[in-house]
Amino acid sequence: MSQNILLITMAISFLITVLISPFFIPFLRRLKFGQSIREEGPKSHQKKSGTPTMGGLMILVAVSVTTIVMTLKFKQEPLSFEVFLLLFVLIGYGLLGFLDDIIKIIKKRNLGLTSKQKMLGQIVIALIVYIILRQHDFPTYIQIPGTEIQFDLGIGYALLILFMLVGASNAxxxxxxxxGLLAGTAAVAFGAFGILAWHGIPQFEISIFTIAIVGSLLGFLVFNAHPAKVFMGDTGSLALGGAIAIVAILTKLEIILIIIGGVFVIETLSVIIQVISFKTTGKRVFRMSPLHHHYELKGWSEWRVVVTFWIVGILFAALGIYIEVWMV
Structure with a gap:
């Protein structure tokens, strides 16, 4: 597949997001779909209260339209089950996040679905994914990054899928x-998977999907960079988390996701460490978790934290690409 197709894919997704945003953001504002801010969060965030949320809907639209149009144009045949799965997970987790956002807006608080309700939805989607993969005789092995070593998990692969989809969407x-923190770091991570899907034995549909997400996120950043005019909400973040997990599964890069998604892993670990420390010792390791809030409370500007995390994300992505492309 020519690199030009990927560039065109990115451009189309970027333009769709940028062009619909000036209409969609005021629409959200008129509906009073504003973000509720955590009272225990940094005080500087209180001024963000009321900023339109659920901007993730723009990402879902741009990515879905671009992926379908470019895949049909390029393949000139019905959509494959891989494309169906990619869009099913993206939209499925997006709808779960949409429900969460809607409840927050209606109740005017920063708590939407309960943790059990959200977890149930995530698990159901993951189980459907496993059933579809089984129907298509999808291989159940995992490969150690940078080597030819493989381990067949058999039925245990179902647990891996469950862990990856639920874990990645939450992370x-x-x-x-x-x-701009998530939009930037996610764009980098999806870009890395797009490169890996295109390298070696090309997986065209997955490349198009990942690059469409990169283009949409870059377009979203036009309105989400500090000071943000719109937030993606759980509609966007859960969708992106599920999407990066299914991309890693379909490309058989399950383990490398830990490296390319290093920023997401670190953020999650900071929360786990904080909770364990507080429950066992009554002391906090970080001033606040997730980790980005810790640096805010240390006096870093929001923009400094975001750019630093972007750079760390780029380093993790580069390491993941290096391991997969040059170490094998």
Whole structure:
């Protein structure tokens, strides 16, 4: 597949997002779909209260339209089950996040679905994914990055899928806390998977899907960079988390997701460490978790935290690409 197709894919997704945003953001504002801010969060965030949320809907529209149009144009045949799965997970987790956002807006608080309700939805989607993969005789092995070593998990692969989809969607969701933070780090991570899907034995549909997400996120950043005019909400963050997990599964890069998604892993670990420390010792390791809030409370500007995390994300992505492309 020519690189030009990927560039065109990115451009189309970017333009769709940028062009619909000036209409969609005021629409959200008129509906009073504003974000509720955590009272225990940094005081500087209180001024963001009321900023339109659920901007993730723009990402879902741009990515879905671009992926379908470019895949049909390029393949000139019905959509494959891989494309169906990619869009099913993206939209499925997006709808779950949409419900969460809607409840927050209606109740005017920062708590939407209960943790059990959200977890149930995530698990159901993951189980459907596993059933579809089984129907298509999808391989159940995992490969150690940078080597030819493989382990067949058999039925245990179902647990891996469950862990990856639920874990990634929650990890990415935790990273969405500052203007442009998730949009930037996710664009880098999806870009890395797009490169890997295109390298070697090309997986065209997956490349198109990942690059469409990159283009949409870059378009979203036009309005989400500090000071943000719109937030993606759980509609966007849960969708992106589920999407990056299914991309890693379909490309058989399950383990490398830990590296390319290093920022998401660190953010999640900071929350786990904080909770364990507080429950066992009564002391907090970080001033606040997830980790990006810790640096805010240390006096870093929001923009400094975001750019630093972007750079760390780029380093993780580069490491993941290096391991997969040059170490094998």
């Amino acid at each position: 990415v969701n935790l990273t969405d806390g500052l203007d």
